[in-house]
Amino acid sequence: MKKEITYLDRNEYNYGPAPEIGEVLKNFDPNKLCFYTRIYDEGKKSILSDYISELYGIPEKQVILGYGGEDILKQVVHCFLAGGTKQKTLLIPKFSWWYYKSIADEVNGRTIFYPLFEEGNTFKYDIQSIRESVEKEKPEMVLMASPNNPTGNSLTKEELHEILSFIPRETVIVIDEAYASFANKDTSYIKPLIEEFPNLLIIRTLSKFYGLPGLRLGFAFMGADLSVFLNYSTKYLGYNRITEEIGVAVFKASDYYQHIADLMAEDRELYMKELNVLDGFKVYKSEANFILVKYPIAMKAKLQEALKAKGLIVKFMNEEDINTHMRITLGTQKQNRLVIDTIKEVMLNSK
Ligand SMILES: Cc1ncc(COP(=O)(O)O)c(C=O)c1O
Structure with missing residues (x-):
């Protein structure tokens, strides 16, 4: 029999979709695929951007859609960092999603890292350092992620406001709010x-929260100065008509997703309680669907082996200064229990 594998390495979703999504797929009229959307005649991009506009109270013109958040990130970095005679600069957090630098590299952008520092059981943005980097490097773009991957910390409203206030208006600011x-x-x-x-x-x-990474659907809200990006990004002939219908249904099923997010919050606590007491372990406070765990590096091979033997795939970090850590996606409560028990067993047997 093929061993069941549980993927807890890419912050995906092990709880399954809301039942409403199955209904949309069952009832979707395939004739719609024979035509482009007509909402274009109303000057709008998609029934989904229109729906999101209503939901968030933001004009449809300021709602962007993309093939996942990934696509919008790539587009905005390419739009503002490519070209020109002088190399353009992007500021990103030191510990963050590897993809940010990679998309800047694609257009020969210069990436400068600003630090995050550890305080108690969390990481924090170093606001003073961001200010100094902005003044020194004069970047074309500053990116923050809140909550940040892989550290799991987010900015408070006040911190965010403070940072936004000292970044000059000609600099594009991107906040990745995937989590x-x-x-x-x-x-x-x-x-x-x-x-x-x-x-x-x-x-x-x-x-992430809506658990549909395979749908490839991201959205964004832009300030009025970024209309260059609106033109760059908007698809003249509309968007995938199945995807946009699923998107609307997903927002309507928010209760389902909130319930699961509440279960995940319980499990974040469980991880803290169970693993923090193990020698050499530290579980960081997370506000996302994953947790970052520091473990004794000497145990790496044993932990990898034991988790693998149970079919559990988690991400062992390799990045500088965060390479004695693993990032574990929160799975179902049963899967999380199995991860915790497996780790505890390894540590107990090593005594
Ligand atoms: C920090 C962060 N931003 C954005 C994304 C993009 O996800 P997607 O392209 O599926 O929307 C991810 C995916 O893991 C992520 O970790």
Whole structure:
């Protein structure tokens, strides 16, 4: 019999989709695929951008859609960092998603890292360092992720506001909020923020809280100064008509997803309680669907082997200064229990 593999390495979703999504697929009229969307005649991009506009109270013109958050990130970096006679600069957090630097490299952008520092059981943005880097490097773009991957910490409203206030208006600011719905149910701050900071782009996705990474659907809200990006990004002939219908259904099924996010919050606590007491372990506070765990490096091979033997795939980090850590996606409560028990067993047997 083929061994069942549990993937807990890419922050995917082990709980399955909301039942409403199956309904959309069952009832989808394939004739719709024979035509481009007609909402274009109303000057709108998609029934989904229109729906998101209503939901967040933000004009449809300021809603961007993409093939996952990944696509919007890549597009915005390419749009503002490519070309010109002088190499352009992107600031990103030191510990962050490897992809940010890679997309800047694609267009010969210069990436400068600003530090995050460890405080107690969390990482924090170093606001003073960001300010100094902005003043020294004069970047074309500053990127923050909140919550950040892989550290799991997010910026408070006040911290975010402080940072946005000292970044010059000609610099594009991108906030990657792929995991934000786990940290904060309230989204009412987005509208005033993009109004106050017209150089701001806030990117979200259906891949994490809404658990549909395979759908490839991301969305973003942009401030009015970024209309160059709107033109760069908008698809003249519309968007995938199945995807946009699923997208609308997903937002309507928020209760299902909130319930699962609540289970994940319980399991974050469980990880803290169970693993923090093990010698050499430290579980960081996370506001996302994964947790970062520091472990004794001497145990790496044994932990890898034991988890693998149970079919559990987690991410052992290799990046500089964060290479004695593993990032574990929160799975179902049963899967999380198995990960914890497996780790505890390895540590117990090593005594
Ligand atoms: C920090 C961060 N941003 C964005 C994404 C993009 O996800 P997607 O392209 O599936 O929306 C990911 C995926 O892992 C991520 O970790």
